[in-house]
Amino acid sequence: MAISMAYCTSSSTAATSPLVRYSPCNSTISTRLTFFPLPFRSNRRRSIRIATASLPAVNSPSTSSSGSQKNLLLEVKDLTAVIAESRQEILKGVNLVVNEGEVHAIMGKNGSGKSTFAKVLVGHPDYEITGGSIQFKGSDLLEMEPEERSLAGLFMSFQSPVEIPGVSNIDFLNMAYNARRRQLGLAELGPIEFYAYIFPKLDLVNMKTDFLNRNVNEGFSGGERKRNEILQLAVLGAEMAILDEIDSGLDVDALRDVAKAVNGLLTPKNSVLMITHYLRLLEFIEPSCIHIMEDGKIVKTGDISIAKLLEEEGYKAISTA
Amino acid sequence: MATFTFTPHIGRLPTPPSHSFPTTSSKRKLKFNSVATTTRASLQTSPPTLSDPFVLQLAETLEDSLPSSSSPFPLHKLRESSSESLLSTPWPSRRDEPFRFTDVSFIKQSQIHPISNPPQSSDLSSIPLETQFTNVVIVDGHFVKSVSNLTELPNGVYVGSLIDLPSESIAKRVSDFVDRKFVGDLFWAINGVGAPDLTVVYVPAGCKVENPIHLRYFSIHGGEEGSNELAISNPRVLVMVENGGEIEIIEEFLSGDQGRSYWANPVLDVVIGSEGRVKHSYIQNQSLNAAHIKWTSVQQESTSAYELVEISTGGRLSRHNVHIQQLGPETTTELSTLHLSVGNQTQDLHSSLVLDHPRGYSRQLHKCIVANPQGQAVFDGNVKVNRYAQQTDAGQLTRSLLLEPRATVNVKPNLQIIADDVKCSHGAAISDLEETQLFYFQARGIDLKTARKALIFSFGSEVIERLPSSSVRKRVEHHIKELLNPTLETSPH
Numbered sequence: 001m002a003i004s005m006a007y008c009t010s011s012s013t014a015a016t017s018p019l020v021r022y023s024p025c026n027s028t029i030s031t032r033l034t035f036f037p038l039p040f041r042s043n044r045r046r047s048i049r050i051a052t053a054s055l056p057a058v059n060s061p062s063t064s065s066s067g068s069q070k071n072l073l074l075e076v077k078d079l080t081a082v083i084a085e086s087r088q089e090i091l092k093g094v095n096l097v098v099n100e101g102e103v104h105a106i107m108g109k110n111g112s113g114k115s116t117f118a119k120v121l122v123g124h125p126d127y128e129i130t131g132g133s134i135q136f137k138g139s140d141l142l143e144m145e146p147e148e149r150s151l152a153g154l155f156m157s158f159q160s161p162v163e164i165p166g167v168s169n170i171d172f173l174n175m176a177y178n179a180r181r182r183q184l185g186l187a188e189l190g191p192i193e194f195y196a197y198i199f200p201k202l203d204l205v206n207m208k209t210d211f212l213n214r215n216v217n218e219g220f221s222g223g224e225r226k227r228n229e230i231l232q233l234a235v236l237g238a239e240m241a242i243l244d245e246i247d248s249g250l251d252v253d254a255l256r257d258v259a260k261a262v263n264g265l266l267t268p269k270n271s272v273l274m275i276t277h278y279l280r281l282l283e284f285i286e287p288s289c290i291h292i293m294e295d296g297k298i299v300k301t302g303d304i305s306i307a308k309l310l311e312e313e314g315y316k317a318i319s320t321a
Numbered sequence: 322m323a324t325f326t327f328t329p330h331i332g333r334l335p336t337p338p339s340h341s342f343p344t345t346s347s348k349r350k351l352k353f354n355s356v357a358t359t360t361r362a363s364l365q366t367s368p369p370t371l372s373d374p375f376v377l378q379l380a381e382t383l384e385d386s387l388p389s390s391s392s393p394f395p396l397h398k399l400r401e402s403s404s405e406s407l408l409s410t411p412w413p414s415r416r417d418e419p420f421r422f423t424d425v426s427f428i429k430q431s432q433i434h435p436i437s438n439p440p441q442s443s444d445l446s447s448i449p450l451e452t453q454f455t456n457v458v459i460v461d462g463h464f465v466k467s468v469s470n471l472t473e474l475p476n477g478v479y480v481g482s483l484i485d486l487p488s489e490s491i492a493k494r495v496s497d498f499v500d501r502k503f504v505g506d507l508f509w510a511i512n513g514v515g516a517p518d519l520t521v522v523y524v525p526a527g528c529k530v531e532n533p534i535h536l537r538y539f540s541i542h543g544g545e546e547g548s549n550e551l552a553i554s555n556p557r558v559l560v561m562v563e564n565g566g567e568i569e570i571i572e573e574f575l576s577g578d579q580g581r582s583y584w585a586n587p588v589l590d591v592v593i594g595s596e597g598r599v600k601h602s603y604i605q606n607q608s609l610n611a612a613h614i615k616w617t618s619v620q621q622e623s624t625s626a627y628e629l630v631e632i633s634t635g636g637r638l639s640r641h642n643v644h645i646q647q648l649g650p651e652t653t654t655e656l657s658t659l660h661l662s663v664g665n666q667t668q669d670l671h672s673s674l675v676l677d678h679p680r681g682y683s684r685q686l687h688k689c690i691v692a693n694p695q696g697q698a699v700f701d702g703n704v705k706v707n708r709y710a711q712q713t714d715a716g717q718l719t720r721s722l723l724l725e726p727r728a729t730v731n732v733k734p735n736l737q738i739i740a741d742d743v744k745c746s747h748g749a750a751i752s753d754l755e756e757t758q759l760f761y762f763q764a765r766g767i768d769l770k771t772a773r774k775a776l777i778f779s780f781g782s783e784v785i786e787r788l789p790s791s792s793v794r795k796r797v798e799h800h801i802k803e804l805l806n807p808t809l810e811t812s813p814h
Contacts, residue, residue: 122764125756150766158764162757166779175775176765183766216761232765 070099072135073240073271079132080296081120090116092296093132098240101268105282106275107307108293109315114275115159117293118244122156123149137239150176151183153270155238157229159245164216169228172216173198173235180236198235204264205231206257222249230261239270246274247281259284279311292318373411375429376507380407383515383555386437395483395492396519398500403513410507419506422699422731423640423669428584428612431551435515436542439463444541447577455480456535457520461542462554462587464520473532477525480534482518483559495521495559498592505588506642508614512588516557524566526594533569533600533790540574543581546610552583557590564594564622569789571602574613574635582610589615595622595649600630600789604797607635609664616642623649623678630787631658632797633668634804640669640699647710650678659784660689662696662728663804669699676710687719688784690777691728692805700732702747708739717747722780724753777805 074096081091090113098104108114120127121134123146134141141149164172170191177197178188189197195212202209205227217225226246233241243262247255262272262285274285282290282304290307292300292315300306300318309317384404412429413420440460445468448458457480458469464482471480479486486492499519503509524530536558544550562568574585585607593599599619607613613636619627633639645654660668674683689698698721706713721730734747754776762772781801788794 125760145768146760146763147766147768150764156764158761162755162761164758164761164776164779166782167775171775172762172765175762175767175771179766179768179771236765 070101072097073100073102073137074098074273075133075135076121077133077135079117079120079134080130081116081127082130084126084128089130090127090296091120094293094296094298096291096298098271098273100239100271101266102289103266103272103285103287104274105287105290105307106273106293106298107277107290107310112293113296114293115244118156118242118273118275121149121242122146122154147179150236151180153237153239154242155233155236155240156242157226157233157244157246159248161217161225161229163218163220165218167216168213169216170195170198170212173232176232176236201231201234204234204261207231223251223254226250226258227254227261230258234261234265240273241265241270242273242275244275245277247276247278255281255284279307282307372408375412376407376410379433379511380404380514382433383435383511383553386435387515387517388437395496396499396516398496399513399516402500402502403510406510407507407514410510413507419671419701422697423638423667425612425614425638425640427638428551431549431582431584432544433551433553433584436461436463436552436554439517440465440541442467444577447541448539451535451537454535455532456537457481457522457558459520459536459538459556459558461540461552462515462556462585463517464556475528475530477528478530479521479523481521483521484518486521486523491523495519495523495561498561498590499559503618505616505618505644508586508642509588509616509618512555512557512586512616515553515555515586516588517555518557520556520558522558522560522568522570524560524562524568524597526563527565528563529567530569533571533602536570536572538572538574538585538587539577540581540583540585540607540611541577543576543578543583543608543611546580546582548582550582551612554583554585554587556585556587558588559590559592560599561592562594562597562599565596566594567598569600569602571604571790571793573604574607574615576606576608576611576635579608580610581608583608584612585614587613587615589617591617591619591627593619593621593625593627596624597622598626600628602788602790602793603629603631603633603641604793605631605633605635605639605641606800607639609635609637609666611636611638613639614642615640617644619643619645621645621647621649621652621654624651625649626653626655628653628655628789629657630784630789631656631670632661632785632788632801633659634661634663634801636666636668638667638669640667640671643670643672645672645674647674647676647678647681651680652678652682654681654683656683656685656687657784657787658687659781660687660698661781661801661804662689662691662693662698664693665695666693667697667699671699671701671703673703673705674715675705675707676713676715677707678709679711679713681710681713681715683713683715685717686784687717688721688781689719689730690722690724690781690805691730692724692777694725694727696725696728698730700730700734702734704736704745704747706736706738706740706743706745710740711742713740713743713745715743715745719749720780721749721751722753722777723751724777774805778802 076094076096079091079094082089094117106114116127129142136152136154174191174194177194181188207227217228246258250258290302291298413425415421440463445465448468450468452470455473456470458465474480483495522534538556540554542552560570591599605613621627654674656672658670662668668689670687685702687700687702691698700719702717704715704717706715717734719732719734721732723730730751732749734749736745736747738745754773758776759772763769785794785797788797
């Protein structure tokens, strides 16, 4: 399939005007939140190399006509990476293909490289790529700075989100949201308008408004931090959401909330890549594909039955060694 | 060596007739520098104490610049004792511990001239009038009633010059206080010699002053940018709060015209009676070519509370000496300071808290941001928990942000604890912005420049938030954002 056609999708409007926007900025969200990539070709290529991600929009035009052909979102080929400081090799040739609308899961033993893979995808400075390629929506991801990747539609929910004392949640989200709006040439939202926009989304992650005035992750429990990550996902939108162990540290109820929120954000046009150890999460958010990572490589791909086997018999049942 | 503009008395002290003994008689016909003569005469019989010629000349110049008055002037004794101490105090050098990291030599190398005359109305035209709140305007060290706004003071509260104090008893109390023996440092003594008057803020017992009182200090005179001249001013203020009184004081130091070079040498005395409360905000925004050396001396009776929030961003050399003496148990002392060096500046805080009574509570937070390779910040936080200060709860924390290579910070938190039943802690951290936090911003689409700006500002906002007055807070936030912005645009990050 033609990789570079990923953003020149089947939507008929793409050909007409480059500035057609599907997400009216001032319309707040309907009950069902979707994040939907704007299928227009950005003319402003000089600054960002690929079409920008959308903001969460109200409706998804059903003009995704040729539903039969899944469009390629992420393609990772023979990726190798090391820890920048120690030069220790962690990823030893990862291959992965994720299409639009798919939910993938990566499982594997501790130390197999799952989190590293996720961090490498978002451009964490601790790691250095030594070989291979990553194409996201048809563009070379490795050429992009972390903020550019985020603006392109790649979101990662961190395993241990860092605290930022002194910066409140709402200010942080406002900054990130305005970065996207600037990207799209839309006017930035001031604090009051932004609050109106974000307020309905709090229900999604079952958080109260006072949380917005607290500093980012400061004094948050594990569950609160994870829910904060999902809130950010809901507010900012993404075509590809990487959830790094979103279930760790969550009790059953919190997990249910988070899973419900993620499911609510899924559309035929965006994808999710989950990293987890346990079957439990996969029962809430159903993957179409499960990969097993071992020693820096993806060694097996299958469906939910693999996870069940893993649960019963452990990794040696699946290990290729 | 500095040169002085008043030449007649250099090297020659007037020799008064018949004085050969070192008494300090109140009947004085000559100016008080005759004391210098007498004590000098007497010193020659005892082992000679070296007087620093530069300091002597400076003292003489200041003395000469003040109008002589035949009747005893309220500050007479202060001037005498300060003059005396100047005889034996040398100009500080880098070998003196309190000035080890603070280079005051450029003051010595400049031409210092005092601002002898109270400001003329032509000078005052540039001062913005504030009619909304009670404010005291002090220009070049002189209290200027005409542009101050002293209406709407509660009953019994006095704000004005010492000379105009209506009540004799209060005037006596003030005088007695001013004449006490306090050994500050050289700069304290210089103010003692050169202060033209004393502005008094008096709060009677039990009186809670609702609206803050602003003390606005302007420096109008000064050398042109690039010149070697320093105009010295010595404003002196005393805040006396009787038992149970409460007041909020906001001090702001501004220069009329950015870029002028001058030396502001202010002193603020705060006396807090038992159960009194004083909130003190101190904003320093002096010209970038100015030297600013301030003393804040506080005395707290039992169960009193003193809260200081300082934001210092200006000055080429800015030093704040804070001395707090506890005079009774169960006091509360909270100090929060933010120092910002965006240019070739030195911001210095030397604080000293002396606890001699039990169950005192104190917290000190000092934050400094140095955003220039030639910028510097100095902190020396001393807390003495003496023998009878049992069950003291004292905490001190200093955090510094170094944003440029070669930016320097020297911190010396020090607690001297003699009592044995106390809870004391201190911590110091010096760092650049945290990588993990910056990456988190980036991973959400926020570029590095914006992320740095947000994190730097949030570092400072912890102190800015503590300013009690919201209008002052907004102004300070705005000013700090402006200061940090151009820096970031030129930084290579």
